[in-house]
Amino acid sequence: MAEQPAIMSLAEAGAKSEAKSEVDVPEQGAAQQPQEEMPPTVVVDDVHLIYRVHGAAAGKGSATSALSRLALRKKAAGITEVHAVRGVSFVAYKGQAIGLIGRNGSGKSTILRCIAGLLPPTTGKIYSDGQPSLLGVNAAMMNDLTGERNIILGCLAMGMTQREADDKYDDIATFSGLNNYNGKDFLRLPMRTYSSGMASRLRFSIAAARTHDVLMIDEALATGDRDFQLKSEARIRRLREEAGTVFLVSHSMKSIRDTCDRVIWLDQGVIKMDGPTTEVVDAYEGK
Numbered sequence: 001m002a003e004q005p006a007i008m009s010l011a012e013a014g015a016k017s018e019a020k021s022e023v024d025v026p027e028q029g030a031a032q033q034p035q036e037e038m039p040p041t042v043v044v045d046d047v048h049l050i051y052r053v054h055g056a057a058a059g060k061g062s063a064t065s066a067l068s069r070l071a072l073r074k075k076a077a078g079i080t081e082v083h084a085v086r087g088v089s090f091v092a093y094k095g096q097a098i099g100l101i102g103r104n105g106s107g108k109s110t111i112l113r114c115i116a117g118l119l120p121p122t123t124g125k126i127y128s129d130g131q132p133s134l135l136g137v138n139a140a141m142m143n144d145l146t147g148e149r150n151i152i153l154g155c156l157a158m159g160m161t162q163r164e165a166d167d168k169y170d171d172i173a174t175f176s177g178l179n180n181y182n183g184k185d186f187l188r189l190p191m192r193t194y195s196s197g198m199a200s201r202l203r204f205s206i207a208a209a210r211t212h213d214v215l216m217i218d219e220a221l222a223t224g225d226r227d228f229q230l231k232s233e234a235r236i237r238r239l240r241e242e243a244g245t246v247f248l249v250s251h252s253m254k255s256i257r258d259t260c261d262r263v264i265w266l267d268q269g270v271i272k273m274d275g276p277t278t279e280v281v282d283a284y285e286g287k
């Protein structure tokens with residue numbers, strides 16, 4: 001029998017489930033259920049992610065020893081495993097803005113990358129409705145090209161036609177504020193001349209120009225200045241109303257409180273708490 005892909009659409013998953021008409025969803029508390037009956041957009045079912053880091057031990061080893069390891073199905077001596085996500089399950093619903101919080105290295109970015117389809121889970125399944133889009137501070141942009149070119153390329157990469165990209169250009173430029181930043185039109189300059197905050201403003205402005213089924217933002221707000229943070233929080237609220245689900249990873253509890261209605265607290269790769277924002281953030285801050 002063909003193996004199922006680790007990430008599939010909810011429609012596919014529904015079609016594949018034999019006896020039941022719906023996908024089995026992980027159990028969860030009443031606090032995480034939306035007030036009205038909203039459809040699920042992402043189902044994360046017992047996901048584990050193990051990174052395998054090669055060359056962590058000293059020495060290269062010979063070809064003969066590598067071959068004998070392969071024949072005996074033994075692990076290479078130089079491979080270290082990092083179990084970054086350990087059995088995470090949750091269901092996200094349309095209209096929710098979900099904050100992911102936790103200490104450095106708790107697995108927040110890893111789980112987002114799994115949902116975006118950039119990292120296949122080692123075990124477990126992820127079902128999503130539509131294509132989740134990951135907007136991270138490291139999202140690829142061409143540093144040697146101008147902001148103008150990056151706006152158009154970013155729009156095309158999100159699936160717009162050239163005409164749609166041209167139509168959106170002015171909105172994106174104005175929202176980013178980089179067309180008149182300290183009296184200068186930075187969009188005419190290569191992106192390598194931008195500060196990291198200016199680059200993340202542009203990334204956010206491009207991604208926010210489209211309605212996303214599932215939009216995931218990794219720390220994007222933390223890097224903008226206060227004015228831009230306020231603008232982007234308002235835009236996230238609008239995206240949430242127009243679209244599906246927003247995930248926000250941030251260490252800024254202010255951003256999380258202002259933007260999210262539900263928070264998942266990850267600790268060493270497991271969910272420590274999942275519920276309404278105030279409850280979870282208060283517990284995280286030890287209040």
Ligand SMILES: Nc1ncnc2c1ncn2[C@@H]1O[C@H](COP(=O)(O)OP(=O)(O)OP(=O)(O)O)[C@@H](O)[C@H]1O
Nearest residue numbers: 051053082084102103104105106107108109110111
């Ligand atoms: N490419 C990688 N290869 C190996 N290990 C990795 C890799 N990326 C992350 N890790 C490890 O996985 C664990 C989870 O990392 P992750 O980046 O998901 O955490 P995070 O909660 O997003 O952290 P932060 O708040 O610092 O951004 C950490 O132990 C980290 O060292």
